[in-house]
Amino acid sequence: MIHADKLTKQFGSVTAVDGVSLDIADGEVFGFLGPNGAGKTTMMRMLASLISKTSGTAEVAGCELGKEADELKLRGRIGVLPENVGLYESSSAYENLEYFGRLHRMDDLTLRKNIERLLRMMDLWEKKDLPLGTFSKGMKQKVSLARTLVHDPILLFLDEPKANLDPEAAKMVRDVIRGFKKEKRTIFLNTHHLEEAQRICDRVGILRTRLITTGSVDALRFGRSGKKTVVRLERASEELANAVRARLEPRKVVVSGDELVVDVVDPDRENPEIANAVMAAGGRILQISQLSPSLEDVYLKLVHEGGAPA
């Protein structure tokens, strides 16, 4: 769906996005993470043909960036949810959606059906004729999401869809994004919510002007430090560590206080082996747990390290 090769954007002497290459498959939910000013919005705007690229090439939804005719076609195939809802407050939800549907050259019947389907999905059908100025922030965000979908786009660009929302509204937005995912739409999600990315994204990319890394959430979480099993014992010793090493060779086993910390690849298969080895060597196990770095741990480490790929 998206293929970018060394995509770069400069504003005068400032480089906002530097040589980013990435591929996003059809139906994939891709999360773009990065600190403020990392170039996430610029990257999204470039891919959505809202701003030009300085160099590099990209093909998005079958359209080549940089060709005017292709870019016009592309904007008909994608839906963009900007960070600010950007709705016409004196108009109703229905009028807002109708306007954008017309700009996408939709026929009247399909447009009416889509508006009704989306507003019902967002639980706003009963309020469809009220001016948006009377809506809460969460309700406006729902209308903004509905506007993004009104023309049935095949690719969605969502820029911080949960920014500044209260927990209830944030949950609603999460549910809607999950709904998109079920519909197999390709989603490009710019977000600060690492927990959110961990929950809904198939893959994530970490950007800080340059693309630091991409991969599945699990690959990023375990790619650097790997998975570890922690065995808490009545009393840990080198003998018990050697027993585990002998069973799972060549795994790294470290004695830390009354714990053994064991590098594992497949905890479901290896943890019973570890337990058996410890018990056979006379050890008394109090607890076995899995040490899992969160995406946040990995993100902070990568961002602060300055971009060395994992």
Add this chain to the structure above:
Amino acid sequence: MRLSQAWIIARHDMGIIRKKQGIMAGLIALPLGVGIGFPLLVWYIVGQGGGTGGLESYLPYLVNAFSFWWVIGAAMLPIAIAAYGIVGEKIEKSLEPLLSTPSTDGEILLGKVLAAFLPTIVAIWAGSAVYQVLIDVTTRGPLGYLLFPSWGMAVILFALAPLSCLYAIEFSVIVSSRATDARSAQQYGGIIFIPMIFIYVAGEIGFIPLDTTNLLYISAGMTVLVLALFYASERIFHREEILTRWK
């Protein structure tokens, strides 16, 4: 450039303008007030017996100068609409979603221009129709002939007023790119009246007689100005410029 796409934008903007009472009041009250007010003044002057040169020479000269107001009015009315159409979108942050649709920059700009141009021209033509009828009713007796319709008024209504309207809208687009609220955009827009008021005053004091020939010369000058401003506003109303440089 698809006119139908620009028309969707224009129709939408005109729909929003209809809900803005302040803008609508100006659009109706100003042309109507002038359309009735100037003939009332002429009626008063006729009642007083005219100026030193007699009504036959004084009235046509006075009415010609009054008629030029429709050129100024055509520049005055669209400023609020254009300021709302662009600065309003900036404030509501709805320009990015609009730019994300399959519309070209030219289509969006044309839509915005049409939304300010059409209501203004309709208001100017309607107000001037009232004005012409009332002036004819007032002056036919003392003059013995009708002042309107006239070639001078035709040039004003079909050349100068539309050009002046476009001039004001294009200027507003340029100002709006830097203004952060509609009111300051309108205030900056006030600069555009300076050359027009100069012509108006020059007409009143007889420095530039506002006859048909001079009105055609002014139209030619205004066309050059409109084309120059069109070029400038088109460069400013560019999606990358809007998203990355507009304040």
